[in-house]
Amino acid sequence: MPDLLLELFSEEIPARMQAKAADDLRRMVTDKLVAEGLVYEGAKAFATPRRLALTVHGIPARQPDLKTERRGPKVGAPDAAVQGFLKATGLKSLEEAKIQRDPKGDFYIGLIEKPGRDAIDVLAEILPVIIRTFPWPKSMRWGARSGKPGSLSWVRPLHAITATFGLETEEPDIVKFEVDGIETGQTTYGHRFLAPAAINVRRFEDYEAKLLAGKVVLDPERRKDAILTDAKQLAFAQGFELVEDQNLLDEVAGLVEWPVVLMGSFEPEFLATPGEVIRATIRNNQKCFVVSDPKTGKLANKFILVANIEATDGGKTIIAGNERVIRARLSDAKFFYETDLKTKLEGRLPKFEQIVFHEKLGTQATRIKRIERLAAEIAPLVGADVAKATRAAHLAKADLLTEVVGEFPEVQGLMGKYYALAQGEDASVAAACEEHYKPQGPADRVPTDPVSVAVALADKIDTLVGFWAIDEKPTGSKDPYALRRAALGVIRIVLEQSDRISLTPIFQAAIALHIMRGSDATFEDIVRVVRNPTPNPTFLRKSGSIAADNLVSLIGDLLAFFADRLKVQLREQGARHDLVDAVFALGGQDDLLMIVRRVEALGKFLDSDDGKNLLAGTKRASNILSIEEKKDKRTFDGAPDAALYSLAEEKALAKAIGEVKAEASAAVAKEDFAAAMSAMAKLRPPVDAFFDKVRVNDDDPKVRENRLKLLNEIRSATRAVADFSKIQD
């Protein structure tokens, strides 16, 4: 079966857009082919800076013929209906129609045959539409045609379209179409500088080979492999190690058609600047790799660049040029770094009074004050020194205003640490300047130093509470303030540190700090009211940012958000999310570590036979109860009457419930969830025996009521560990 070759040859396509564009091209063309009944065997798309290319092989030469039946009017229907039917089906007369017998009356059936078209004609129809509607993130118009409406938009000016279709053994045909004055053909061009001449191509195989001869490596993966291999070798040959960087590799591979890897160097004096700053300078500004000394792990005074040409002087000029630029950039960076060192971090803080964090949440300066106070509240809970935590929170954001961070935002935090150390801060305080941002994502590590933990939690919880208070919660895919990440960060820090923290009091403190901004009351006064809301204290009403009447629901809502995040987190670790629900449903659960321990114990218990059966028994009890409750329109709360027990199984169950409840509650109080589950296990035999031998709906209404109350007791006994009704089978 024939193959399609399509190439869209343009001016330089931004590196970051290439991979998605290749993928979009493949998807759009193949989807259309399938929709047109042309089921292909395989497709692959490629991108270089100057071209998008697609090969689809094994396309049928023709569409299959389509036969459809169309139901017409009843036999004997008025002439207008018959004429309409003939027109719609293209039949000449009713003689050509079939008649279908039907109990409701006989109908005419028209058989429409739509002969399949040649695939090349279908392609000529669909390809221009795809080109015109191609989803570039940003596209542009150009040239004389852009003076008229409806001119083509492309990522950068499009110059040529190669489109051929045919069998391997034959000379392929050109898929003839035209887009905004560009007619398809089979001419492309090699490397801009090394082989600019026109190349005549037939099909994908010779296309790829001729491009290679024309110094163009079509496949981005091959370019990446070549760059990585050469870069590693070049570094290794000189006794260094390449500092690998996947994002940079992806980008660089999108900037060259013919990668040539070269190594340059810079003055060793620059190595006095922090390695991260050197790397950021060389990487962001120059798109070059850095190398390290394998013995020390520290950066070496070398860099690796990827050129797009084989220069006639072997690359000497290119290396020298890049060295000049990198030298200038590094001396800027060094200058920034040294300038930064001249100002103490706290000296930068007044500027934060001019910087708005969020219109409704005040300036960065007020935010820093809140974090300081909140970190002081949290410090004792995580074993951190209060003074150090306060100091760290005071300084942690200051590096945002330094020259280096202004230039390279990705080293925020890290620079704070360097500057804090340079001005003689305590090591924990300095570390917190960097670590309080962590974890930045699921792969990032969490802080471990208690001072960092206190500031990290304070920073994140202040953000969460603040945005919750002004009702800027994440919705669907929108989470502009990264609140999900912040909550997940809190969860991971608490769990990985095994910290015992009740979130509610911290949320309350954070809320109080937000309220303080619009109030003249003291923190202590506000916190007292937040913790025991009395109706409408005046200073709550004065507060600008917080909807004071919703304090309780705000905390509940935020805890539910944490529960959701925790579910996601546990699910990723393979735990059952319904167990999280079963534990949260108990209410008052705001100690993440205890929740997780309970979920773990519950999970283990439910994996055992005792657990499974007890769950089944409890569910059975619940089902019976809900049916009977509905029937009687009442609940069966309250203690059963021991005098009404007539069967041994009833008595045994009642006794077991009493014992298990006491034992499980005691174990839960000691936070020994495994013991609580073992206690629960003792409930299983009497529950099973009860359902075996006892008829709940006894004829005596009093006995029935008593037995239903007993069932209710099973349900309430299990609530010592979890709400079993939330557990899925």
Next chain:
Amino acid sequence: MDASLPAHMRPERSFQGFILALQRFWAEQGCVILQPYDMEMGAGTFHPATTLRALGPKPWNAAYVQPSRRPKDGRYGENPNRMQHYYQFQVIMKPSPPNLQELYLKSLAAIGIDSAVHDIRFVEDDWESPTLGAWGLGWECWCDGMEVSQFTYFQQVAGFECAPVAGELTYGLERLAMYVQGVDRVYDLNFNGREGDAKVTYGDVFLQAEREYSKHNFEVADTAMLFEQFKMAETACRKYLDAGWKDGKREAHLMALPAYDQCIKASHVFNLLDARGVISVTERQSYILRVRELAKACGEAWIHTEAGGAA
């Protein structure tokens, strides 16, 4: 490169020779070679030959040097390549010719940059000028890792769609010349291509000015006067625009250029105020917006003039 040139005129020897080579190259491509606009501005794009001529249907090909004033970039002559005054070489071609990239590469060859030994790259760079209400797509052009030019296909200027689209090239002249001459400090550039006593450097011409203007821009510029000047320029711009509508009807405009001068003025005064640090972050946005409103109004007037393509 023209081998017949005397040594002191060669682009790799002399800054002025370098500029002349570029002018000659673009003159040969059919551009009118203009002289700098006689007003202070932050970039060659502000020149009416670019901003206004980019609008409307009429073809337009021009090239010129434009002194660019960036008060905040002054470093008292102490930074090797940052200055509050430098030269841009600007090319505008409307509609953008299909071979504009090739022309650009040839222009590099004309100033001594040989693509057989230099690594020339087009790296994505979307251009946007909030003050001009303009944007376009294109690249930073890199030579051996150094950004040497800006290449933009204008999509919108002064809030109006460009139809047809103009291609704009901006060369950072000092930076390119430093590379070609092989000097690391801009003030060491050989300006006139002569040697010995006859040699004049870039420093000889501009170093004193950099020191003086840095002091002026950062320390002394009269902010009360500047605030007043901003208001005056803004008011004058509006006044000229209003007065320019022929017969008071919004069909033809007779004074777009003088009005636009006031917009340029306002923009530069704002830059000076910004350098003096007397404009807060929030105010900054509102000043930019005010200049943009002027630019948009001028653009609207321009498309109602003869050169702007009004019938």
